């Protein structure tokens with residue numbers, strides 16, 4: 001198999017089909033797990049390994065002071081990101097120019113917290129803007145596009161789109177970044193019941209998008225599917241002191257174990273899981289605004 005195919009296949013599995021972010025250490029496992037002599041990532045920026053014509057990956061990082069507050073300045077519209085050329089290393093920039101010229105698919109590691117990345121692939125360099133020294137990256141999965149895979153300087157045409165395209169089309173960039181940062185902050189556990197199965201967890205908004213809720217960690221809660229739905233339906237509320245409230249009529253109902261353990265017995269408890277770092281915890285003003293809605297509904 002060709003390097004990029006192996007890389008995409010491996011990333012697809014490692015990230016649970018693109019549903020979770022990867023730490024730098026996990027990305028480093030690539031070499032050992034595939035017996036490869038080439039790694040997928042370098043410290044930052046454009047990575048053009050020796051013997052490759054096109055870049056294998058581009059990486060952006062989150063400055064340590066910006067934890068939990070993602071910047072979306074690089075995002076043009078959903079599915080497109082602009083990436084600035086490196087100031088000093090023209091050889092690396094050439095790796096992007098060639099990826100553009102020959103439609104070579106690459107990996108975009110988007111930093112979402114220090115040492116943690118969302119991997120987007122296959123990504124194509126749609127356009128090179130030489131005047132402002134920027135590359136336009138297409139993150140939409142390149143669905144029906146025929147890409148070329150370079151083996152040294154020999155190009156081989158392969159189709160890489162549809163299979164992996166699914167993960168990218170399904171989750172938009174903002175949503176994916178929001179989910180990844182919330183999951184990281186809550187260590188992939190439900191804030192209410194501490195359930196720890198990634199596939200059963202959502203990143204819930206405290207204030208909804210339509211209410212000016214921003215996609216930052218402090219406007220989020222990691223919740224399992226049941227608690228997310230209950231929160232959205234105002235069956236369950238969380239007050240600014242992180243205390244859980246169950247709507248009074250629900251408390252009176254008699255039903256099976258899900259109602260009893262899942263909801264009724266959670267009434268009056270405080271959140272079981274909140275981020276360790278103060279600046280990643282739910283915003284109290286947002287919780288208060290949202291809790292008002294719950295009280296009115298009850």
Ligand SMILES: [Zn+2]
Nearest residue numbers: 190193224227
């Ligand atoms: Zn839960």
